[in-house]
Amino acid sequence: MNSRSRLATLLTVLAVPLALLVAGCGGGGASAAAGGKLNVVAAEDFWGSIAEQLGGEEVTVTSIITNPAADPHDYEPTSADAKTVAGAQISIVNGIGYDEWASKLLAASPDSSRTELSVGEVLGLKNGDNPHQWYSPASVHAMIDAIVADYEGALPDKASYFRQQKEKFESEGLAEYDQLIAQIKSRYAGTPVGASESIFEPLAPALGLRLITPRGFMDAISEGTEATPAEKATADEQLAEKQVKLWVYNSQNTTPDVKRLNEAAEAAGIPIATVTETMTPAGASFEQWLSRELRGIAAALAQGAGG
Numbered sequence: 001m002n003s004r005s006r007l008a009t010l011l012t013v014l015a016v017p018l019a020l021l022v023a024g025c026g027g028g029g030a031s032a033a034a035g036g037k038l039n040v041v042a043a044e045d046f047w048g049s050i051a052e053q054l055g056g057e058e059v060t061v062t063s064i065i066t067n068p069a070a071d072p073h074d075y076e077p078t079s080a081d082a083k084t085v086a087g088a089q090i091s092i093v094n095g096i097g098y099d100e101w102a103s104k105l106l107a108a109s110p111d112s113s114r115t116e117l118s119v120g121e122v123l124g125l126k127n128g129d130n131p132h133q134w135y136s137p138a139s140v141h142a143m144i145d146a147i148v149a150d151y152e153g154a155l156p157d158k159a160s161y162f163r164q165q166k167e168k169f170e171s172e173g174l175a176e177y178d179q180l181i182a183q184i185k186s187r188y189a190g191t192p193v194g195a196s197e198s199i200f201e202p203l204a205p206a207l208g209l210r211l212i213t214p215r216g217f218m219d220a221i222s223e224g225t226e227a228t229p230a231e232k233a234t235a236d237e238q239l240a241e242k243q244v245k246l247w248v249y250n251s252q253n254t255t256p257d258v259k260r261l262n263e264a265a266e267a268a269g270i271p272i273a274t275v276t277e278t279m280t281p282a283g284a285s286f287e288q289w290l291s292r293e294l295r296g297i298a299a300a301l302a303q304g305a306g307g
Contacts, residue, residue, distance in 0.1 A: 030089045030114040035060075038154055041088035043102035044072050045279050046134045047119070047143065049286040051092055053173055054147050056165045058158050064102065068252075068280045072099050081105065088114055090150055094134075095120030097127035115150050122146045132277070134286075136202035137181055144170065177287045180294035181206055184301065191305045194238055194265075196249035196258045197221040199277055207297070209246075212238060221255060232257065239264040245304035247272045248297065271300035 032039055038059040042048030048063030055061060064081050065072050072094070077085075085091060085102070086109035093102040095118035106116055119133055120126065122142055133139035148166045152159040189208030195201070198218040204211040217235050220227035227235075238244055239261060247265035249258055251274040265272050273296045279289045 030111045031087045032089065038151065039087060039089045040092065041085055041090075042092040043099045044094060044134075046286050046289070047092045047094065049279065050140070050144065050169075051147050053169050053285070054144065054162065054165050055151060056161070058155060058161060059151065065278065066282065068276070068278050068282055070278065072278065075099070075101055077101050077105055082108065085109065086111075090115045090117060090154060092117045092147070093119070094131060096125050096129055096131035096133070098131035115154060117146060117150055119143060130198055130201055132199045132202055135199060135275075135290075137178070137206045139202065141170070173285075173287050176291045177294065180291060180298060184208070184294065184298050188301045188305055191246070191301065192244050193246040193248065194235070194244040194261075194270075195247070196261060197253060199250050200248045200275060203275075212244060221250075221253065221258060227257065235261060236264060239268055239270060242268050242270060244270060246270065246297070246300050248275060250275055250277060252276050252278065271304040273297045273300040 030039065037057075038055065040048075040051050040055060040059050040061045042051055042061060042063045043065065045063035045066045048061050048066075052059070052061040062084055064077070064084065065075055082105055085105040091102075091106055091114060093099055093106070093116070095103070103118075106114075119139070120129075120131070123133060123139055125131075125133070133143075144166060148162050151162045155162075185206070185208035191209050192212050193204065193209045194213040195204070195211060195218060196213075198215070199222060201211060201215075201218065214227075214231040214234050217227040217231040219225075220231070239247065247261070247270050249262060249272065254262070262272065273293070275293050276289075279286065284292075
């Protein structure tokens with residue numbers, strides 16, 4: 001998506017006293033949602049979708065970023081966002097250097113009663129590690145456990161209900177998602193593939209695919225920096241020589257380099273599949289979004305690798 005290089009500018013903007021922003025909204029202090037439900041705020045809707053399904057009728061989940069066109073890397077929060085975050089009883093941020101604006105909002109309205117859940121902290125990852133962990137099935141399941149644990153901690157008398165919601169989500173909600181992952185891995189394990197950026201890096205090993213695009217190239221596209229000439233040349237060569245059976249690109253980030261490689265894949269007859277950084281279409285659930293992408297990957301692999 002858009003360059004993370006603008007993050008420094010964003011942090012400069014957020015350096016203005018956000019506490020004043022929250023105060024100007026009349027907010028401050030975690031509060032229960034209407035009807036006594038647990039008030040949960042997620043920075044991004046992919047985590048919010050999961051949190052909502054796990055919480056069921058006992059929680060109200062508000063996601064800050066819900067527009068598929070928004071870039072979580074350099075989102076500029078509004079005064080309404082500040083008020084929403086300030087009132088959260090449980091907050092969910094991605095962390096790992098991905099949504100520092102959300103952490104700034106939380107820091108501007110400290111509340112010892114609020115539970116702050118960071119994906120990076122749950123997974124033991126730090127800035128510089130791949131932040132796109134919603135594309136890692138293992139990370140998704142780890143976050144499911146963490147969210148439910150926090151729900152049980154906040155509403156211990158509803159613990160059995162949250163465990164039932166977890167079991168339902170994992171056995172029913174994620175059924176197609178898990179099935180597609182298992183099928184792709186069973187049929188195409190070891191298949192060499194290429195990708196435009198590091199967003200695909202957490203998913204590829206879960207599918208058993210061998211991602212061979214230079215990591216430096218993928219990171220550069222993801223972060224909006226310039227890949228080295230050698231990395232570009234290797235990515236070009238892999239497509240020209242048909243070293244990969246599938247090319248995956250983020251359709252929300254079609255830089256000139258990505259467009260060139262997409263055209264090269266088409267010219268070489270290499271099937272192309274798309275992924276997106278944010279949930280599409282608007283209103284889709286996490287599992288609807290990812291399952292649709294997995295079906296596209298499976299179809300492209302059937303064309304490029306057979307089976």
